[in-house]
Amino acid sequence: MHQESNQTDRRSFLGASAAAAAGVAAASQLSIARAAKVAGSDEIRIGLVGCGGRGTGALQQLFEAQGPVKLVAMGDAFEYRLSGSHKQLTAAAGKKADELGKSASDLMDVPKDRQFIGLDAYKQVMDADCHLVVLATPPGFRPAQFEAAIEAGKHVFMEKPVATDAPGIRKVLEVGEKAKQKNLAVAVGLQRHHEPSYIETIKRLQDGAIGDIVLTRVYWNNDGLWVRPRKTGQTEMEYQTDNWFYFTWCGGDNIVEQHIHNIDVSNWLMGTHPVEANGMGGRQVRTSKDTGQVYDHHFVEFTYGDTPYGNGATMMSQCRHIPGTWNQVGEFAHGTKGTANIARAMIYGADGKPAWRYRGPGVSGHQQEQLDLITSLRNGDIPNEVEQGAHSTMTAIMGRMATYGGKVVKWDDALNSTLSLGPKTLAWDAEAPVQPDADGRYPVAIPGKTVVL
Secondary structure: OHHHHHHHHHHHHHHHHHHHHHHHHHHHOOOOOOOOOEOOEOOEEEEEEOOOHHHHHHHHHHOOOOOOEEEEEEEEOOHHHHHHHHHHHHHHHHHHHHHHOOOHHHOEOOOHHHEEEOOOHHHHHHHOOOOEEEEOOOHHHHHHHHHHHHHOOOEEEEOOOOOOOHHHHHHHHHHHHHHHHOOOOEEEOOHHHHOHHHHHHHHHHHOOOOOOEEEEEEEEEEOOOOOOOOOOOOOHHHHHHHOHHHOHHHHOOHHHHOOHHHHHHHHHHHOOOEEEEEEEEEOOOOOOHHHOOOOOEEEEEEEEOEEOOEEOOEEEEEEEEOOOOOOEEEEEEEEOOEEEEOOOOEEEEOOOOEEEEOOOOOOOHHHHHHHHHHHHHHOOOOOEOHHHHHHHHHHHHHHHHHHHHOOOEEHHHHHOOOOOOOOOOOOOOOOOOOOOOOOOOOOOOOOOOOOOO
16 A cells, blocks of 8 residues: 555656646746847847856857857956956857857957956846856855846856855745746756756656665765965955855855755655755865865765655765765665666666666766757746755755754754855955964864854
8 A cells, every 4th residue: 555655646746747847838938038039139148157167168068059149248256267267268169150150259259348357246247238147156156146147137047056055045045936927047057957867767766667765875975176275465255265165155065065966866856855964074184274164074864754755765975075085976766676876877676687777868967958048048938947956955055064063954944044154245355254263274063063053
């Protein structure tokens, strides 16, 4: 009886999802995607906010879209990042223009007066004549910039994660509803949702390929990322913003900034977010002054409530940045009738033997998410990926709360937390949210003592 009930729940869940998707598609035909047709032209004009590697990469991928697109404005907190990005994108636009038999200016036209520098550069990009903005700054800045984009009537592609604290998540969810009311598209950079191998694997698992899902295991274990040394003359705010990954208010810590991808896959499969988390973590090798305050490892046990497969499933989550250790980035599912390696798109039966594997085309999710967004706009569709992005980000934040605090954290308590991590005033000469001690070291969370809610 339990199995039959869960199968009915799964069918209802999938049917409701399909009906919702059909409803969105039908409604979108009645709306006008303002980015697709403007004053008789089908050129989509783009503004870039955040000119680091991810923002630059997103624009290179947008240059591959069908139909005319043009980058017309750029903004970054730092001149060196904007100038480097401008140079790289100029070369990419020139190469793509040669393939199309066009001029580079058909893809990119960003003169000096549309290159904006500083913490308020995003506001100037919003004032530019563009239809779509790409938000690729450090995630601590995302909620305010997302709000500015929607208020300015822009379609949005924003990178993950969408915030670093609960007040930021609530703001993003609120603005996401405003985007729906204004018929503005919002895509979030969780690109696995646009990869055919993931889409097909998740669909088969949701259709019951391994029975009821009782456990997922998700990993982001590798050597780590760059460190940006302090530059002569930088204020504390400039330094933390430049070396953003290592400050929780700005980057969220590894569990939020990178491991969100794997956590998101588990939520996607389960059709919901966990209801509680407990975990542990710390700093084993990140002990230098220039690695700020974030941990280098987290282990979290997340518990789901009601899902299409039953109640009480578990997600075991690992992320680690320690050279010379076991590397693994991927997701696994365990069910009552088998298992799956989701990242490799393989399903195994109860006997452990391969039962199915994806054999379709390999597609870059980073590329496909941009193509899908532009195609949607040209077709008059208005995607909105805000809730998915916000809930997966909040799941990761809840996990960080559990590791930093060393206690069980409930979803409702985490989401309703009033603890804001960001600066009270956003200016280069303002006080940074965390301060170094006399030795130049920053406060690090101590489980059992640190307040996380």
